[in-house]
Amino acid sequence: MAKRDIPEINAGSMADIAFLLLIFFLVTTTMDRDKAYIRPIPKKVDVETPPVDIQERDICDIVANSQNQLMVRGEIIKNPDDISDYVLEFFRTNEDLSTSEMIAASGNRNHPGFNFPFYNRFGMAEINGKIEQTTLEAEEVERTPGAEAAYIEYFWSKVSEWEKRKRALKLYKKAELPELSSQAHVRIEVQINTGYEYFAKIHSEINEAIFELRDEASKDLWGIDYARIVTQLGNEPTEDEITKKKIFQEYLDKMELLKVLYPDRIIEVTPKK
Amino acid sequence: MSKFKKGEKKGAPGVNTSSLPDIVFMLLFFFMVATTTKDADPTVEVTQPTGVLAEDMTPFKQRSEIDFLYLGVPRNKARAESFNMGYALFLDNVAQPSPGDLYNVNAVRRWKLDKFEAKPERMKKPIKEVITCVKADETAPTGIIFDIRKELQDIEALKLAYAVKDNGNY
Known part of the structure; x- marks a missing residue:
C-alpha cells in the first residue's frame, strides 16, 4: 500500500475555543454574597427610667427556648415557617378599622381585633395643627435659659416626626394616614442556649412578613415592587447627577411612607444568665 | 577543507502553535481550581443558617463600613475545650475567646476600636454607623451573640448584622 501523508488538523482555533470557555466561566461565576439582617442596637441609657406600661395587644412576642421550641403570642408552634403569618396577622387585623370601630373594639373583649394593635388615623388638618403646636413648644424650650442641647433636640425631633407624617400623607393621597400604635413592636426573646439557626430564622420570618406588607402597599400605591425600591436605594447617585438624584429622592420618600405604614420595630431581649 | 558544508539559506521555521490551547487550558483549569472568594479562611467552623430577604452586604464592604x-x-478540636461553651470568635485571623469567658473579656471591644482607629481619617465614618456583621454557626448559642451585642453597645457601635446564607435575589 502506498504511504500516504496524514493531513494535519488545523489547531489554530483551539485557542479561541479555550478563551471562549475561560470568558464564559469568568462571566458566569457568582461569588457568595454576604447577606445579613441589619439590626440597630439601642443606645445605652445610664439613667434608670421606670418601665413603660405597654398593653399586651401591642406586643408580638416570639420566644425560642434552649430546646429550640418556639412560641408566638403565647401559642406553641411546630413549624418555624408559620412565624411570618403571625406577624402578618399582628399588623393586618385592625388595619381597616375606622376610628369609631376602633374605639368600640378596644372596649369589647370579644371583638376579634381586641388583642391586636390599633391604628391611629391622622387627617391633614390635624397634622398641620400638630406641626404648629410642636414648633411653638420647641421654640419655647429653645428660649428657656439653661436648657440642655439634648432636651432641645428632643423637641425638634417631635416636629420633624410630624413633618414626616405630612410628607407621607401627601404621597399616600388619601384623606387619612393610618399609623400603627407607636408602642406596637415585635419582640424576640431567646435563651442563652437557643441555636443561632432559630434566632436567624425568626429574623428571616419577620423580614418576610414586613416585606410582604410593604410590597403589597407599594404595588397598590404605585404599581411597583418593593424590591425595586430597595434596589434603587442601594445605589446612591453622586452630587452632580441631578436627574438621578431627583429620582432617588422620590424613592426615598416612597420608602419613608412605607416605613410609616409598616414600621419594623423589633426589640431583642437580652437573655438572662 | 571542512567536512561540514553550510547549506543554503532557509527561511525561519514556523513555530508549531498546536500546543498553545493546552497552555490556555492549563491556565483555565488552574484558575478554576484555585479561585476562592473568601478574604480570610477562618479557623473556626461556620455553617451559616439559611434565611430569606436578607440585605446584601457588598455595598458596605466596598465602602469598608x-x-x-x-x-x-x-x-x-483540642483547642475547642478551652473556649466558652466550645465556641470561639475569629477576629482578623486570630481565634479569640467569646465575651462570656472569664478572661480576655474585652476582645471584641478592643478589636473593634483598633480597627476603627486604624482607618485613615478620610474614610472614617462615625463608629455608630460602622456595621459589625456576625457570621455565626447555625448551632452557636445565641447567648454569645448577645454578649457581643453588649460589648458593642458599650462602645456605641450601634449597628449589628446577623449573617445568613441567602440564595435569592433582593
Missing part, C-alpha cells in the same frame, strides 16, 4: 467576625467551633 463593615467588620466581619466569625463565631463557631474551632477546627482544632
Whole structure:
C-alpha cells in the first residue's frame, strides 16, 4: 500500500475555543454574597427610667427556648415557617378599622381585633395643627435659659416626626394616614442556649412578613415592587447627577411612607444568665 | 577543507502553535481550581443558617463600613475545650475567646476600636454607623451573640448584622 501523508488538523482555533470557555466561566461565576439582617442596637441609657406600661395587644412576642421550641403570642408552634403569618396577622387585623370601630373594639373583649394593635388615623388638618403646636413648644424650650442641647433636640425631633407624617400623607393621597400604635413592636426573646439557626430564622420570618406588607402597599400605591425600591436605594447617585438624584429622592420618600405604614420595630431581649 | 558544508539559506521555521490551547487550558483549569472568594479562611467552623430577604452586604464592604467576625467551633478540636461553651470568635485571623469567658473579656471591644482607629481619617465614618456583621454557626448559642451585642453597645457601635446564607435575589 502506498504511504500516504496524514493531513494535519488545523489547531489554530483551539485557542479561541479555550478563551471562549475561560470568558464564559469568568462571566458566569457568582461569588457568595454576604447577606445579613441589619439590626440597630439601642443606645445605652445610664439613667434608670421606670418601665413603660405597654398593653399586651401591642406586643408580638416570639420566644425560642434552649430546646429550640418556639412560641408566638403565647401559642406553641411546630413549624418555624408559620412565624411570618403571625406577624402578618399582628399588623393586618385592625388595619381597616375606622376610628369609631376602633374605639368600640378596644372596649369589647370579644371583638376579634381586641388583642391586636390599633391604628391611629391622622387627617391633614390635624397634622398641620400638630406641626404648629410642636414648633411653638420647641421654640419655647429653645428660649428657656439653661436648657440642655439634648432636651432641645428632643423637641425638634417631635416636629420633624410630624413633618414626616405630612410628607407621607401627601404621597399616600388619601384623606387619612393610618399609623400603627407607636408602642406596637415585635419582640424576640431567646435563651442563652437557643441555636443561632432559630434566632436567624425568626429574623428571616419577620423580614418576610414586613416585606410582604410593604410590597403589597407599594404595588397598590404605585404599581411597583418593593424590591425595586430597595434596589434603587442601594445605589446612591453622586452630587452632580441631578436627574438621578431627583429620582432617588422620590424613592426615598416612597420608602419613608412605607416605613410609616409598616414600621419594623423589633426589640431583642437580652437573655438572662 | 571542512567536512561540514553550510547549506543554503532557509527561511525561519514556523513555530508549531498546536500546543498553545493546552497552555490556555492549563491556565483555565488552574484558575478554576484555585479561585476562592473568601478574604480570610477562618479557623473556626461556620455553617451559616439559611434565611430569606436578607440585605446584601457588598455595598458596605466596598465602602469598608463593615467588620466581619466569625463565631463557631474551632477546627482544632483540642483547642475547642478551652473556649466558652466550645465556641470561639475569629477576629482578623486570630481565634479569640467569646465575651462570656472569664478572661480576655474585652476582645471584641478592643478589636473593634483598633480597627476603627486604624482607618485613615478620610474614610472614617462615625463608629455608630460602622456595621459589625456576625457570621455565626447555625448551632452557636445565641447567648454569645448577645454578649457581643453588649460589648458593642458599650462602645456605641450601634449597628449589628446577623449573617445568613441567602440564595435569592433582593
